[in-house]
Amino acid sequence: MKLKKTLFAGIAAVVSASTLLGSNVASAQKDWPTKSVQLVVPFAAGGPTDTIARLIAVPMGQSLGQTVVVENVPGAGGTIASTKVARAAPDGYTIYIHHMGMATAQALYDKLPYDPMTSFEYIGQVADVPMVLLGKKDLPANNFKELEAYIKANGSKVTMANAGPGAVSQLCGLLFQSRMGVRLTNIPYKGTGPALTDLLGGQVDLLCDQTTQTIPYIKDGRVKAFGTTTMKRLPAIPNVPTLNEQGLKGFEVKVWHGVYAPKGTPQPILDKINAALKKALNNPDVKKRLEDANIDIVPAEKISAKGLKDHLDREINVWGPVIRKANIPD
Template sequence: MEIKVKIKNFLFSGMTAALTASALLSGNAMAEKDWPSKSITLVVPFAAGGPTDTVARLIAVPMGQALGQTVVVENVNGAGGTIASTKVARAAPDGYTIYLHHMGMATANALYDKLPYDPMTSFEYIGQVADVPMVLLGKKDLPPNNFKELEAYIKANGSKITMANAGPGAVSQLCGLLFQSRMGVKLTNIPYKGTGPALTDLLGGQVDLLCDQTTQTIPYIKDGRVKAYGTTTMKRLPAIANVPTLDEQGLKGFEVKVWHGMYTPKGVPKPILDKLNAALKKSLNSPDVKKRLEDANIDIVSPDKMTPNGLKTHLEAEVNKWGPIIRKANIPD
């Protein structure tokens, strides 16, 4: 009799556990089906007004429309994006926190010791978004008038030439280091607290060179306030079609773009990721968004890159590209 009772209790406990698990799975499936049922937060790791924030705000509204909920941009700036990355990595994996970060996601491991997250494993991938090209600039009265003359000038003057950047780990610094590495020289690098002050001093003639984004430099190139020696893209930019690429001028394969990708915390269910990816693609295919990004000299990526695998593959390649350059230069030392 006692054995029969125990067997019945065991069977009842097993059935209860199975029913509980089934209910949880059913509840999760229902939650995924009904997602989103509230607003979504799009975290940006930099202050409002910059290129990454511009991209985020341009796609937030159409993404929200595609998802049927408001997408709210939240700026969490500081420590080169690591504060925001940590916040997102620790957020609930329910799809209500998404993240837009630029190429800093690929350089963080080489720049910072003991990150509280892993750029490659702490996030789910939604897709690449857009690229912001860069231009190698010189002050207005720098003697060289083209890239060939600049090469000769650099070889003759070396460390006497100053190259500004926006601080340790900034894309302008990485671009400058890659340029010096390819040229086989070491210039005098001058770090600033942001691209704004660096560009101001270039315009004022206090520094010689700067690698900067097109979103803020094209007007100065067009009015002749700075010299443009080459773009860091593989094709010429329509807005400044008269400026050759560095690749076509001899630095083969020289390409630096401030690329942007969209992520979520690790563990977000695939059905939700699929919805986010579909909303991202729809927003980037919006004629209004295309026009506004084009006006800001920001390039939308190709469809094959607007995918989780497209972003993952690109991130891995960028980690392998920039890690050795950063470590060799002892950044941020």
């Protein structure tokens, strides 16, 4: 009898401790956040991803009641930052914003220390940055049909700049060449800045670049715009047709961005982060500043875990074959 009482007492103590632990965990999730949240950016300050991160950080912090601090962790095409976040404590105090590089990493790098599809919790897509296929001012072609003929006639004599191995500008250029059935001479630079400078100076023929820095040059006539990489024409340059409507059916490249958290982050916390993200993207000031930078906020249904996960899966299937076929880096 004494043994039975002792056993029951032990069980009761374990149940009580478990209940208390569960209560503490639930309370911690309910009270979250109680300190600042780190929003990790995988690139240096000043780029499009960093710009978006800083625009949403302040209103997200206001919604959460704690400061959201942007932390730049550049290097290795986002691998360093992605690994840092994947290994961070799943407590909601470390979140991550990354662009389409999350979808290209597996094809670009051997033996990644994380898995884009399994190492993170998905919070939602954020915004898309469209791209434009540009040509130097004195290129003989004046429209896409003439560009097609020029490329077919000159082949590898045509030069195409990019921002380096794995950069979005390189991927866009390789997809363009794949769809055109040609191989141009690809010239890598250390960033889109110097690549665009040489395009403006006439040292290279073509460049696929983001609208955030190219629209002024298009409007000033300093470069030729042969087509946007979107399904619909862009309001900022309505006279520039899409590549899709000019024969490259389904050609779409956007520098999309998503927000993630370490795998295992509790759902109640993920829900709070998602709500703060949605509120930030509905902030009138944020919307105007993104619009002024030619950055498109994604539709509401994409600002969700499912929206981001489904999009990432599709993008991996799009870019994997392109990267492997091109044998990047080249």
